[in-house]
Amino acid sequence: xxxxxxxxxxxxxxxxxxxxxxxxxxxxxxxxxxxxxxxxxxxxxxxxxxxxxxxxxxxxxxxxxxxxxxxxxxxxxxxxxxxxxxxxxxxxxxxxxxxxxxxxxxxxxxxxxxxxxxxxxxxxxxxxxxxxxxxxxxxxxxxxxxxxxxxxxxxxxxxxxxxxxxx
Amino acid sequence: xxxxxxxxxxxxxxxxxxxxxxxxxxxxxxxxxxxxxxxxxxxxxxxxxxxxxxxxxxxxxxxxxxxxxxxxxxxxxxxxxxxxxxxxxxxxxxxxxxxxxxxxxxxxxxxxxxxxxxxxxxxxxxxxxxxxxxxxxxxxxxxxxxxxxxxxxxxxxxxxxxxxxxxxxxxxx
Ligand SMILES: [Zn+2]
Numbered sequence: 001x002x003x004x005x006x007x008x009x010x011x012x013x014x015x016x017x018x019x020x021x022x023x024x025x026x027x028x029x030x031x032x033x034x035x036x037x038x039x040x041x042x043x044x045x046x047x048x049x050x051x052x053x054x055x056x057x058x059x060x061x062x063x064x065x066x067x068x069x070x071x072x073x074x075x076x077x078x079x080x081x082x083x084x085x086x087x088x089x090x091x092x093x094x095x096x097x098x099x100x101x102x103x104x105x106x107x108x109x110x111x112x113x114x115x116x117x118x119x120x121x122x123x124x125x126x127x128x129x130x131x132x133x134x135x136x137x138x139x140x141x142x143x144x145x146x147x148x149x150x151x152x153x154x155x156x157x158x159x160x161x162x163x164x165x166x167x
Numbered sequence: 168x169x170x171x172x173x174x175x176x177x178x179x180x181x182x183x184x185x186x187x188x189x190x191x192x193x194x195x196x197x198x199x200x201x202x203x204x205x206x207x208x209x210x211x212x213x214x215x216x217x218x219x220x221x222x223x224x225x226x227x228x229x230x231x232x233x234x235x236x237x238x239x240x241x242x243x244x245x246x247x248x249x250x251x252x253x254x255x256x257x258x259x260x261x262x263x264x265x266x267x268x269x270x271x272x273x274x275x276x277x278x279x280x281x282x283x284x285x286x287x288x289x290x291x292x293x294x295x296x297x298x299x300x301x302x303x304x305x306x307x308x309x310x311x312x313x314x315x316x317x318x319x320x321x322x323x324x325x326x327x328x329x330x331x332x333x334x335x336x337x338x339x340x
Contacts, residue, residue: 047340062340069336096339102251104337132336139340 003041004034004053009100015146018049018056020081024122028059032078032120036061042098047136049143052099058082060140064133071132079117079125082141086114093135095149105153109135169218171200171248172226176213178239180206185213187233192217195229200248208292211239216248256286256306258316259335264328266292266299274303274330277319284308306335 007014021028031050039048039061046067050059063076089111096104112130115137119125129137139149176188185204192199192215200216219226223243234241262274271290278285285307294300309316313334324330 043339045339047338049340067336069334071336094335094337096255096337098339102253104253104255132338135338136340139338 002034002037004038006038006042006052006098007054009097009148009150011099013054013056014051014099014143014148016051016056017146018051018058018144021057021059021118024080024118024120028080029120031055032059032061035059036078039063039098045098046132047140048098049140051143051146058144060137060144062133062136062140064136067132072130073133074127074129077125077127078120079115079137079140080120080122082115082117082137082144084110084113084138084141085116088112091131091135092154093132095135095139097139097149099143100148100150103150105149106155107135107139107149107152108154109138113137169198169220170222170226171246172217172219172223173244173246174213174215174217174226174230175242175244176234176239177210178234178237180209180211181237184211184237184239187237188213188215188230188239191230191233195226196220197226197229200250213239216246216250218248254284254286254308255337256308257335257337258283258307258309258313259333260303260305260307260316260320261331261333262301262303262305262320262323262328264301266294266301270301270328271303273323274305274320277323278305278307278316281315281319282310283316283319284310 035048035050035053038053039045046064047060047062050057058081060079060082064071064073065075087110090108091111092106092108094104095107113134115127115129117125198218200218202215204213223245227243230241285305287306290303292299292301313332316332320330
């Protein structure tokens with residue numbers, strides 16, 4: 001499998017909405033493998049969405065298990081036809097994107113989510129996620145709806161004070 | 168061959184400054200790179216990376232008339248434009264407290280001592296004339312990690328200033 005070419009902003013195709021996966025077959029799993037190889041070839045990406053490589057089906061990969069500073073996670077996840085069924089809280093965090101080189105910005109995301117999806121064999125998956133992993137999933141799922149984090153930027157200058165932890 | 172300049176403007180704030188300057192540059196065939204502009208205590212300040220076919224004097228003749236008409240002082244420095252090489256900050260520091268002399272000096276000296284590289288600094292004075300307070304936001308790169316920053320700033324915390332150090336995890340995906 002070769003590393004695939006990543007579409008970069010302002011490529012119009014990144015605005016395209018992706019369609020649900022219908023067939024959970026070997027072809028799907030081969031495409032997932034190529035998508036993962038492409039993610040790993042990028043600079044420190046914890047996720048990738050199929051439309052970023054011009055594949056307009058609802059497939060994302062997220063893996064936040066290899067960070068220097070560990071965060072709660074569910075390991076390596078291939079999420080097919082993912083749906084967020086519940087949101088809770090919000091948090092400002094810094095994001096970048098393989099499709100938006102040399103730019104990072106602050107984005108507000110739900111702090112915790114409940115997620116349903118299929119694995120590449122069609123088995124049902126369900127997760128309760130929080131923090132960095134929830135952020136990564138929300139970022140990747142935006143790609144499936146033709147959205148980039150640029151669509152959700154909030155000002156860096158008027159950043160919110162984070163609530164302090166008094167120990 | 169095109170040249171890059173850092174264009175700096177300072178003057179009393181009024182509506183239309185950015186539009187007038189940006190138009191003059193655009194009409195004159197100049198290009199903008201990264202910029203930073205803000206109202207600081209009733210003054211408007213502009214820093215712009217400007218790309219221009221001519222030399223610094225040609226650029227000056229383009230901007231000077233507009234700047235003068237708006238009461239702005241103009242300064243130009245030839246620069247090298249290192250675009251598309253953003254550094255990603257990994258630590259964010261917030262400091263706030265009753266305004267007193269030396270806060271910025273103390274914070275930044277402590278940071279410099281541990282090799283912290285400031286990428287962005289914004290500070291503001293709030294409150295009233297009689298009880299002003301100071302707010303400082305810094306983002307940058309800490310090669311030695313958050314702990315070293317915490318330790319370096321601990322003495323400030325003891326002096327009654329609120330100090331918060333957060334690591335910034337940039338999610339790339
Ligand atoms: Zn992305």
